[in-house]
Amino acid sequence: DAGITQSPRHKVTETGTPVTLRCHQTENHRYMYWYRQDPGHGLRLIHYSYGVKDTDKGEVSDGYSVSRSKTEDFLLTLESATSSQTSVYFCAIRAGTGSYNEQFFGPGTRLTVL
Amino acid sequence: AQSVTQPDIHITVSEGASLELRCNYSYGATPYLFWYVQSPGQGLQLLLKYFSGDTLVQGIKGFEAEFKRSQSSFNLRKPSVHWSDAAEYFCAVGADNQGGKLIFGQGTELSVKP
Numbered sequence: 001d002a003g004i005t006q007s008p009r010h011k012v013t014e015t016g017t018p019v020t021l022r023c024h025q026t027e028n029h030r031y032m033y034w035y036r037q038d039p040g041h042g043l044r045l046i047h048y049s050y051g052v053k054d055t056d057k058g059e060v061s062d063g064y065s066v067s068r069s070k071t072e073d074f075l076l077t078l079e080s081a082t083s084s085q086t087s088v089y090f091c092a093i094r095a096g097t098g099s100y101n102e103q104f105f106g107p108g109t110r111l112t113v114l
Numbered sequence: 115a116q117s118v119t120q121p122d123i124h125i126t127v128s129e130g131a132s133l134e135l136r137c138n139y140s141y142g143a144t145p146y147l148f149w150y151v152q153s154p155g156q157g158l159q160l161l162l163k164y165f166s167g168d169t170l171v172q173g174i175k176g177f178e179a180e181f182k183r184s185q186s187s188f189n190l191r192k193p194s195v196h197w198s199d200a201a202e203y204f205c206a207v208g209a210d211n212q213g214g215k216l217i218f219g220q221g222t223e224l225s226v227k228p
Contacts, residue, residue: 033213049213099210100146
């Protein structure tokens with residue numbers, strides 16, 4: 001257990017509304033990630049962070065922004081939610097700074113955009 | 115481009131039978147390879163990883179995987195499947211770019227017959 005929590009765990013929202021998902025970790029890991037999971041696609045990286053205020057885009061970043069003002073919190077924001085953003089969102093931390101280090105995942109947030 | 119392919123979307127095995135889940139990757143450098151398991155409604159749990167050394171790696175829950183560079187494969191095996199192994203299994207390769215993101219396969223859903 002890497003001490004990762006996500007909130008909310010479930011959310012239903014309407015098209016065009018802003019949505020913020022929160023990832024919180026308790027173990028001071030430097031690297032944090034946001035993935036989305038869709039059937040037939042596995043998990044795909046949205047954004048990642050390599051330190052406070054240091055973030056970068058992943059492969060499916062359009063329509064998403066992130067912020068990291070504290071080591072323990074990594075926020076994912078959908079500025080104006082669309083139905084194509086209905087998905088399950090997972091936060092992860094990397095246990096160490098090398099790419100060979102495994103990632104540990106939070107429990108996920110199921111987001112439905114109507 | 116880096117990619118991971120899991121050729122089998124769904125596999126059904128009888129309890130007590132052996133299991134092999136296939137994973138093929140495409141990556142230019144030495145790959146860091148991972149297998150994760152996801153039970154319904156849950157996050158992902160690491161089963162095992164390979165990054166160097168012995169090409170046969172042991173993981174949790176009685177799973178093992180063998181890295182074969184010549185075949186670009188990292189197949190997951192278990193000699194005797196238990197009903198509790200029913201879940202979705204993801205193979206992933208760790209990339210050195212994009213903050214060490216994980217590139218996931220599409221997943222293989224395992225069903226276990228009594």
